[in-house]
Amino acid sequence: MTVAEECVARSKRAAEFEKGLKSVMPKSIQTISKMSKFTGEIPNIIINAFGTGLIAPIFIKYNFLSKTDDDTRTYSALRQPISAVLSVVTSAAVVIPFNKLVDHMSKKGFFYNLENKAASFKYNKPTQKLEELVDSATKNHNIEYKSGEKKIVLPKEEISRLMEQAVDDGLKDVEGNLKRRETEKIGKQISRGEFYRNNKTQVQTTLAELKSKVASCSDDKEVSNYFDAKLKELKANKADKELLDIVEDISSRPDLETIKAKIEDIEATSKKFGKFKSLKRVAKEVTTVIEAENKLLRIEKANLDAMKAAIKKGESFKDVIKIANNLKGNTFVYDVIQKHMGNIEANLKGFKQVTGLAVSLAILPVACSMLNYIYPKFMDKFFPKLSDKKHAKTADTFVKSAPQPAVQTTAQATPVKTEQEVGK
């Protein structure tokens, strides 16, 4: 398998892991995962409009704290749905198309600037597939790609920066893992091993009971209920903390099969530790096993340290890849390219934040003016009572039927003016 093929396979596996985790996680987590669809820009606009248009008016109109008359509150409350509709309209007409335009420009290499080439690789997305990018980077020891018609070539300094970021991520993982193993894991396992050694009968009896009960369970739900009851019983009987931890460890397995496997595993380990004569022997056994596992991590760390030193020295992409190739199944090129993709996404996110703010501020006066124009007209048409149009009509009839003064000019008799006076 070539490095490019290996990288693509890894990318596919990452997707499979995600799919797998989604399918085995509890329903509550699956629901949150599905609801991620409701966290984008469009749902946000819709939910916001729903809140403005349907919820806010209720709290304005039926507000028992307010002493303002009901008509005025209703009149003001009805402004909210109009404002919500206008917000959806302006977002749909300007904000969303603008963000789509930025994405389109990014895929077509429009952010290409001859004077400042930095912008080219900061905002332009590659047109090629990941496989092609990895293949090209592996063969040419360079990161270059097409974005639309434009050819983007990453400068040496940028590749060094990406390599350093990728190596730092790897080091963070390995160092964290090693630290946990050397401190927390060793302590925990020695304490657990000592418990197995000193409480052989109790451990075996409990495991035998769990095994038989689990074997009689028909589904995951039943086994989960059984473990809930068992843990309650152990807590009520003030069982040893280590025994409680063992049962909790088993119960936290997600299904019947993995629970059975975990019981078998603990049974075998506890039998092994039960035969030891001293704490020293327990400690030796635990240390030997963990050290063997740590060996691989130390090799990986040494390799990453060497890569970091080479990058600091200014060694080329080719030379750093050579060091990375010391490790089996290495996909360093993929990590570096993934870093670059992540950076483009982050840059575009920031870019959209800045330009989006400018666009929103620019359309705000338009949206305000539209609301200012439409709102009174809407109220006059559909709620004439509230907008005083009905009062005006009543006043109009009243004026017409009132005894006419002897001297009257046309202008003075204009009913609209008179109505306003009445309104005051």
Add this chain to the structure above:
Amino acid sequence: MGISKVMNSAVTFGVRKPLNWVSNSKLMKNVCENYQDKNLKYIAAWAVGSMILKDGLGCYLYVKQSLANKNIPEEKRKFVAALDLANGGLMILAQLIMFKTISNKKVQEGIFDKFYGKLFERPVKKGYQALLRNRPEFKNLSKVEYAKEFNQAFNKFHSGIKGTFGLLTTLVASTIIAKRIIVPFIATPLAERAKGLLSKGDKKEQPISKDKDTFTPEAKTTK
């Protein structure tokens, strides 16, 4: 041909050039660095700052335009403007409170861990690791490779779920409860005070006497 030339020029000078100018600016350099480093305080400050700017300008424009809008009945005009003012001010305050509380990453993580933390603890994670191991896609991986890739995928999944949970809680707590329930609820009675503030300097309204003739031209000239 003429139209397409005009359109091209409009796109070049109206969209591409300004966007290219922004993309090359010092401000964007700073923004990109912080977004790449996932500097959460910086990103959140931009988000909240943008909201405050938009709400602030919106409040100013709404109040100004409502007060000047002769099509809104005069006795309601000041209340409409006052409600805009109270709404705008409270909205900014609500954003700041939300930023420090429910929308704060640490608070969100605390809430998430309280409800779902156990589902992502190490023993549970090990269980899922064992559960997925037998899938055909992962059979060719060595134990170490599998553990490494599983851990990466699990951590990514965990942070993705946490992120979605955070966005959903912010959406419900901030966008619906705070901004659309609490703010209008407080803003409505507060608008009466704001109305007083906007009316400062105005002539006191004369109550209309029942017997007063307000219709005849004589009456109007004496007013």
